[in-house]
Amino acid sequence: SAVISQKPSRDICQRGTSLTIQCQVDSQVTMMFWYRQQPGQSLTLIATANQGSEATYESGFVIDKFPISRPNLTFSTLTVSNMSPEDSSIYLCSAALISRTDTQYFGPGTRLTVL
């Protein structure tokens, strides 16, 4: 299995600012993902974080709004840029292990509130 940590666990931000969320995995992973869970909704995949190359974004999500970095096999960041109240959500990081690519492990999430 893998243990995934995220920072911060929660934050309250002002409209128009940006927040960077960090995701750290304790094992080498093949793929890392970022999800959004809006209030009362299920999880929606934002993008796949690729090591050493640009992230792959899902329909409806763009790099300018959600820039992602993945400098190595165990770490990734997601930035929520120019925030509005509609960005208030839980953001979750997940990863698939190199040795177990058939399952994903999830971090505890970052609860973001935008005023």
Add this chain to the structure above:
Amino acid sequence: KQEVTQIPAALSVPEGENLVLNCSFTDSAIYNLQWFRQDPGKGLTSLLLIQSSQREQTSGRLNASLDKSSGRSTLYIAASQPGDSATYLCAVNPSGTYKYIFGTGTRLKVLA
């Protein structure tokens, strides 16, 4: 396009009851299906993973079944406890990808 639906959306039961949560998906071509538990304000904990070739998986009081041909999975919880109160999410992994498509979730409350 794969869609995952969970019924009921919310469920409240007395402690000790056995219960079944349902998950349906529109495309039977799946790689695996996973059931997760989500506690309020927290991330996801994997409960059971069923590969496409399997019919069911068991862990303690939990049993998950998979019927690919009918596009259905069920999560059976035996002898429910207040600690089982959480949202249960079903997620489908389409064939050949790492992406999970999540259901809408069932919010379970077990009353003491």
